[in-house]
Amino acid sequence: MIPTSNGKTKKSKPITRRSFLKHTAAASGLVALPWIIPASAIGAADATAPSNRITAALIGNGIMGRGHLRRLAGDKDVQLLAVCDVDRIRRDEGKEKADQIQSANAGGEYKACTAYNDYRDVLARDDIDAVVVVTPDHWHTPISLHAVQAGKDVYCEKPISITIGQGRQLVETIRRYGRIFQTGTQYRSISTIRQVVKFVREGGLGKVNQVFTLWTKLGGFFGAPRFENCRAAMDIEHSQHSYAPLDFALPAQPVPEGLDWDLWIGPALWHPYNCAYHINPSPGVVPWSFEEDFGAASSTWFHSHSADVIQYALGMETSGPVELIHPADGQYPTLTCKYANGTLLHLVDHWGMVKDFYKAVPADARLEGNFGGVFVGEKGWVTSMSTGGQIEGGPDSIFEEMKLTTRQVNIGDNNHHANWLDCIRTRRAPNCHEEIGHRSASLGHLTIIAYKLARSLKWDPDKEQFLNDEQANRQISRAMRAPWHT
Numbered sequence: 001m002i003p004t005s006n007g008k009t010k011k012s013k014p015i016t017r018r019s020f021l022k023h024t025a026a027a028s029g030l031v032a033l034p035w036i037i038p039a040s041a042i043g044a045a046d047a048t049a050p051s052n053r054i055t056a057a058l059i060g061n062g063i064m065g066r067g068h069l070r071r072l073a074g075d076k077d078v079q080l081l082a083v084c085d086v087d088r089i090r091r092d093e094g095k096e097k098a099d100q101i102q103s104a105n106a107g108g109e110y111k112a113c114t115a116y117n118d119y120r121d122v123l124a125r126d127d128i129d130a131v132v133v134v135t136p137d138h139w140h141t142p143i144s145l146h147a148v149q150a151g152k153d154v155y156c157e158k159p160i161s162i163t164i165g166q167g168r169q170l171v172e173t174i175r176r177y178g179r180i181f182q183t184g185t186q187y188r189s190i191s192t193i194r195q196v197v198k199f200v201r202e203g204g205l206g207k208v209n210q211v212f213t214l215w216t217k218l219g220g221f222f223g224a225p226r227f228e229n230c231r232a233a234m235d236i237e238h239s240q241h242s243y244a245p246l247d248f249a250l251p252a253q254p255v256p257e258g259l260d261w262d263l264w265i266g267p268a269l270w271h272p273y274n275c276a277y278h279i280n281p282s283p284g285v286v287p288w289s290f291e292e293d294f295g296a297a298s299s300t301w302f303h304s305h306s307a308d309v310i311q312y313a314l315g316m317e318t319s320g321p322v323e324l325i326h327p328a329d330g331q332y333p334t335l336t337c338k339y340a341n342g343t344l345l346h347l348v349d350h351w352g353m354v355k356d357f358y359k360a361v362p363a364d365a366r367l368e369g370n371f372g373g374v375f376v377g378e379k380g381w382v383t384s385m386s387t388g389g390q391i392e393g394g395p396d397s398i399f400e401e402m403k404l405t406t407r408q409v410n411i412g413d414n415n416h417h418a419n420w421l422d423c424i425r426t427r428r429a430p431n432c433h434e435e436i437g438h439r440s441a442s443l444g445h446l447t448i449i450a451y452k453l454a455r456s457l458k459w460d461p462d463k464e465q466f467l468n469d470e471q472a473n474r475q476i477s478r479a480m481r482a483p484w485h486t
Contacts, residue, residue, distance in 0.1 A: 058131075061087075062285070062289045086118075153420075163477050192408065209311075213346075220478060222234070226283055229276075298447070323459065457469060
């Protein structure tokens, strides 16, 4: 059964644009027309005519969503027709900002954007070509699936799934419907990072023996003021040490006016509202990610950025490790992923462990930043982090060979959205298509499963199954809350 926005249910069937029409016909103001049509709306004033623009919708207007909104509304080749959020404050702010930006670009008042509470009303519109999904993790796959089935192209934030099984289903559905899908790992589209990755991928370091990347414990989240009301319920003394998301029974609080909490929960297991999950103004980009029903902790915080870049540099972007080695085995001091060619990916709490625990780089090496890794090969080592200064490595000769345009990592210097929009027009696969997004998310899910089971696991990246381990294989998928389905 598929829930409708009025709380009733209807018979389950594939979710296409046509199947949404009856549901949305009764909604008021679903297709708003411009109040005043400026010259640019007909292709004058050096602007793109509407017939040549990509029409888009934003689903989710939190902190990350606002960045996407500005990017879409500010693009002369895009018309942002809809902003959707289950929080009335956020969706109204989004509509107002979209109208403001597009009016300024059009040279006159141009109120073409409509605000929606339910994403299905957005998908029912035949005049929308593509959607950008910027919701909590547990909604990434379901909304993307329904959008693809409705004939939309999709840009989805990372990680694109909350389980390995979800990700595989999404990949197969995108291929079946022939849609364009871009994973929101903008980090891989930064020009300096692309040059580093290309150098490593083409053998600049020789065989890569080890890679290091960050993961972190939940404790870093739990110092925030919003957890004051629920510290006892969360047993923070113990839960703060977990690297994996956990399930918490937080005390119920009154649902803020204008927030559709039932739709916020959607397909996840039910939790009563608590401000630790959602509050205005938002306390951060992924405040809900500590809860396993909504997010993926370190996979959301770090792996969703770094896994894509690391696996691409290793030539494993459409595959994955063959073994998860738990520190309890005594082989390595931290959880380690082993690839078929022998390369090891070590997860570390902080960059000092690369020097102090593994002795992999010189003691005076400067390792700072986030969202990347340290590659150590036969010929030297190099970093791919951002927000911590320039790219580092050794010996100095590797930089002569790499010929970096700059060693500075400018996060704003990326063409990730532009690549997606170009691929919508050309129907070519984008830089971070569905299979790459799935494999990046899977790496994080694999580490969570190994950590929770507290033992090493063998993984077949082709069959996407654990070898001879029924308990681990049960972690590949999870049920959805009735009546939701994909």
